[in-house]
Amino acid sequence: MVPPLVLDIDGTLTDADGHLDPRAFDVLPSWDAPVVLATGKAFPYPVSLCHYLGLPETVVAENGGVVLVEGDVTFAGDREAAQAAADEFVARGGDLGWGPADTVNRWRETEIAISLDADEALLREVSAEFDLEVVDTGFAYHVKSPGVEKAVGLEHVCDRLGYDPADFVAIGDSENDASTFGVAGQSYAVANADDVAKAAADEVLEDSYMDGTLSVLRSLQES
Numbered sequence: 314m315v316p317p318l319v320l321d322i323d324g325t326l327t328d329a330d331g332h333l334d335p336r337a338f339d340v341l342p343s344w345d346a347p348v349v350l351a352t353g354k355a356f357p358y359p360v361s362l363c364h365y366l367g368l369p370e371t372v373v374a375e376n377g378g379v380v381l382v383e384g385d386v387t388f389a390g391d392r393e394a395a396q397a398a399a400d401e402f403v404a405r406g407g408d409l410g411w412g413p414a415d416t417v418n419r420w421r422e423t424e425i426a427i428s429l430d431a432d433e434a435l436l437r438e439v440s441a442e443f444d445l446e447v448v449d450t451g452f453a454y455h456v457k458s459p460g461v462e463k464a465v466g467l468e469h470v471c472d473r474l475g476y477d478p479a480d481f482v483a484i485g486d487s488e489n490d491a492s493t494f495g496v497a498g499q500s501y502a503v504a505n506a507d508d509v510a511k512a513a514a515d516e517v518l519e520d521s522y523m524d525g526t527l528s529v530l531r532s533l534q535e536s
Contacts, residue, residue: 315533316482317347319373319467319493322354322362323452324486324505325526331452333362334523340530342367349373349470349481351463353450353489355421356381371474373466376448376455376489378423380466382473389465390423390458391445398443398456399425405439407432417453424457450487451507464492482533484526486510501529 320326326337341348350359351373359372360381372381378390399409410428411417417426427436431454433447440447440456448455464478471478483490483497488509494500495513502514503525511517518525 315344315346316498317349317476317480318344318530319349319351319463319481319483319497320526321485321487321490322350322352322359323450324522325484325503326523328522329505336523336527338366340527340534344530347371347470347474347476349467351377351467351485351490351493353426353448353452353455353487355417355419355426357420371470373463373470375421375423376450376457377462377464377466377492378457380469382470385473387469388423390461392421392423392425394443394445394458395423395425395456398440398445399427401443402427402431402436402439405435407435407439423461424455426453426455429453448489449507450489452487455489462492463489464496467493467496482529484529485514501525 328334348368349371352359353376356374356379359374360370363370380387410430437447445456446459467478478496479498481497483493483500486503486506490510491513500514502510502517503521504518505521520528
């Protein structure tokens with residue numbers, strides 16, 4: 314019996330260039346327990362990935378802002394406040410960094426993501442004025458409502474599926490995974506993880522990116 318999984322995507326199921334590692338298709342479709350994709354990406358991204366992997370659409374998106382489980386979608390966070398903060402950031406000379414199409418935020422429901430090239434000090438100053446917090450996921454700065462976290466999303470998934478978060482094995486690479494690590498039964502930070510994730514994880518892996526994730530999954534299959 315393998316345990317259920319809660320997996321980050323970027324930096325965890327990808328390679329060093331940010332591309333989805335094709336080996337995910339070798340192991341995840343046949344995983345004989347629930348697989349939750351928990352990501353900072355906008356809602357459509359993990360849903361699409363579940364579709365192509367042939368997995369049930371069980372996702373925690375936008376750092377816990379959107380949860381999909383058994384066909385039911387729930388939302389947390391104030392998208393209007395995040396947009397207002399982003400607008401004020403731009404008004405003060407900041408740049409979201411994505412260009413006019415802004416496909417990073419176009420389908421985002423509960424938060425706003427801003428390029429890591431942006432003025433972090435100004436962004437945090439403006440966000441605090443709107444009572445919002447900024448999380449650095451390694452991909453972007455995410456402006457979001459306090460208390461909206463992946464762990465809360467996972468707990469909602471567990472309520473619907475009849476699991477305890479402690480049943481899950483969590484793998485991730487960023488500070489937005491720390492809350493998940495705090496509630497999962499066993500947690501792993503891949504070697505490329507940031508310091509916050511490494512400090513929160515039960516174990517820091519020797520390998521980076523999908524190499525590290527695969528080392529855990531293969532070990533679980535063999536145990």
